Amino acid sequence: MAIVLGDNRYGKAGVRLVRVDRGEAWHRITDLTVDVALSGELTAVHLSGDNAHVLPTDTQKNTVYAFAADGVGEVEEFGLRLARHFVATQPAIGRAVVTLAEYEWDRIEGADGPAPHSFSRSGRYTRTARVVHDAAAGTEVVSGLRGLTVLNTTDSEFVGYAVDRYTTLPETKDRILATDIDARWRHRGTDGDWAASFAAVRRALLAAFAGTYSRSLQQTLYAMGRQVLAERDELVEVRLSLPNRHHYLVDLAPFGRDNPNAVFLAGDRPYGLVEGTVRRDDAPAALVEL
Incomplete structure (x- = not known):
């Protein structure tokens, strides 16, 4: 050998x-x-x-x-x-x-x-x-951003998921959805207005996050990537990594108080992590994986 x-x-x-x-x-x-x-x-x-x-x-x-x-x-x-x-x-x-x-x-x-x-x-x-x-093989340009923290206070739920003997998470029809966006997007070519393209992609990511009623963070990820590609012809692929920054409703019953979806503990770790790629079906092969 x-x-x-x-x-x-x-x-x-x-x-x-x-x-x-x-x-x-x-x-x-x-x-x-x-x-x-x-x-x-x-x-x-x-x-x-x-x-x-x-x-x-x-x-x-x-x-x-x-x-x-x-x-x-x-x-x-x-x-x-x-x-x-x-x-x-x-x-x-x-x-x-x-x-x-x-x-x-x-x-x-x-x-x-x-x-x-x-x-x-x-x-x-x-x-x-x-x-x-x-x-x-040629030249490839990938732009991106990381650490863009976003949060929706409503219009997010999580129900109907798989359950086994270790499941303790209760279903919720109204939750906070928060994440730190790590996004990378691949360009068709090697020239263009880089500043304008970056600003437009950032706007599209934020608009899709804000405008999507989220039944899962995966659904939100796809909506964000899809909106970027729908608006920006110069791009062929978007890669997103979205940590689920959990917010836990605090139990105030021991203090004789109600908590009508108002007071939360912002969890640090562990956290869910959702990653995925949205691409055009005719996108050329990448030189390096996003």
């Missing part, structure tokens, strides 16, 4: 980058974490330690900063520039995957309105992107 090297990659992870664009009156801040992963003809370094085809990860880090000196722009654009560069300049590298997370900052409100160069970290959600550039 032979022992062989399988799939492998290497790169620089967790590159922290802050770029300040200094206008005459207003400053703009871009705050990113960038991960780079390269793969290709790397058998020799694994089997014998021959580093001839290895671009140091420190060089990859420096490349991120050097490219940022020319501007960052939208995260998808920056990822495309980096991924294409690594494949074009390193003959042994056939594929580059660049993953980016962008953190949102809000302008601080001063006495006379928004401050031109003062910011607070919003924490509302994190914008993400992943670019795959493969010399043989």
Whole structure:
């Protein structure tokens, strides 16, 4: 029986980058974490330690900063520039995957309105992107967001589920539905108005969450993905990961009080986790699974 090297990659992870664009009156801040992963003809370094085809990860880090000196722009654009560069300049590298997370900052409100160069970290959600550039298979762009917390106070139920000897959960016709949206969506091509597309997808996700009477979180997931694809022709696939942030009705009877669906314990863990993909039936195969 032979022992062989399988799939492998290497790169620089967790590159922290802050770029300040200094206008005459207003400053703009871009705050990113960038991960780079390269793969290709790397058998020799694994089997014998021959580093001839290895671009140091420190060089990859420096490349991120050097490219940022020319501007960052939208995260998808920056990822495309980096991924294409690594494949074009390193003959042994056939594929580059660049993953980016962008953190949102809000302008601080001063006495006379928004401050031109003062910011607070919003924490509302994190914008993400992943670019795959493969010399043989082509280029793929995946945009996304994570940590977008949403909640419906009603129009959600959970009944008719499978029951066995270990089931204790009571059915409910009116419950709080809350989740932290982690969404990724795959584009048809490698150009377009990335900012407008991102904003439109975010609106569609929120509209579907708010507008769906939910009989299960799975139903809500499908409704969200379907609405995104129905509205955005430039996308072919949406992947959603939705933790069910449970809210438990507190029993106030020991205190002689009623609780008409008003007072809840917000549970932390354990939590239900629903994940799924909604895609067009003619979507081309992905270079990397969403």
